[in-house]
Amino acid sequence: MKADKYLEKVLKYAQKGVALDLGTGKGRNALFLAKNRFKVEAIDKRDVFINKNNPLIDFKVADINNLEFEKKYSLILAIFLLNLLGVLNTQKLFVKIKKALLPKGIFYLTLFLEKKNSIEILKLVKNYFQIIESELEIIEDKHDVPHTHYVLRIIVKNKK
Numbered sequence: 001m002k003a004d005k006y007l008e009k010v011l012k013y014a015q016k017g018v019a020l021d022l023g024t025g026k027g028r029n030a031l032f033l034a035k036n037r038f039k040v041e042a043i044d045k046r047d048v049f050i051n052k053n054n055p056l057i058d059f060k061v062a063d064i065n066n067l068e069f070e071k072k073y074s075l076i077l078a079i080f081l082l083n084l085l086g087v088l089n090t091q092k093l094f095v096k097i098k099k100a101l102l103p104k105g106i107f108y109l110t111l112f113l114e115k116k117n118s119i120e121i122l123k124l125v126k127n128y129f130q131i132i133e134s135e136l137e138i139i140e141d142k143h144d145v146p147h148t149h150y151v152l153r154i155i156v157k158n159k160k
C-alpha cells in the first residue's frame with residue numbers, strides 16, 4: 001500500500017503533531033504519517049481500515065458530513081475525498097477545517113479534475129485558503145475502457 005506520492009513534499013511544510021486523515025480508506029496515508037512520527041486521527045464511513053493496532057493511529061468510523069472537530073491539527077488530509085462529498089458538503093467541511101488548523105497548520109487535498117464538481121470545489125479552495133503549492137498529474141488508465149484521470153494535488157494553509 002503506497003502512500004500518496006505528494007505526501008513526502010507535504011511533510012516539508014507540516015510541523016510534527018496531530019494529523020487528521022479524512023476519508024482514510026484502508027489507511028495508506030495515515031500509516032505513512034505514523035511512520036513519520038505524527039499522531040493520526042483517521043476517519044472513514046466504511047470500516048475498511050487495516051492498521052487498527054498501530055498505537056499512533058486512532059481510527060474512527062464516522063460520516064465526515066456530521067463530524068465536529070474538537071481538536072486542532074498541524075496537518076489535515078482530504079485525499080480523493082472531496083469529489084465524493086460534493087460542493088455543498090465540501091464548503092461546510094472547509095469552514096470546519098479552517099477553525100481546526102493550528103496557526104501554522106497545513107491542509108492537503110487532491111481532486112479528480114475530470115469530475116464535474118471539481119471546478120466549483122477549486123473555487124472554494126481559492127476562497128477559503130492560500131495555496132502554497134500544487135501539481136497536476138495526468139494518468140492514462142488502460143484498464144477495461146481506457147480513460148484519463150487528471151489529478152490535482154494542492155497544499156494550502158489558512159489565509160492571513
Ligand SMILES: C[S@@+](CC[C@H](N)C(=O)[O-])C[C@H]1O[C@@H](n2cnc3c(N)ncnc32)[C@H](O)[C@@H]1O
Binds near residue numbers: 063064078
Ligand atoms: C477514493 S477513497 C480514498 C481513500 C484514501 N484517502 C486514499 O487515498 O487511499 C475515498 C474514501 O472516502 C470515504 N468517504 C467518502 N465519503 C465519506 C463521508 N461522507 N464520510 C466519511 N468517509 C467518506 C470512502 O469510504 C473512501 O474510503
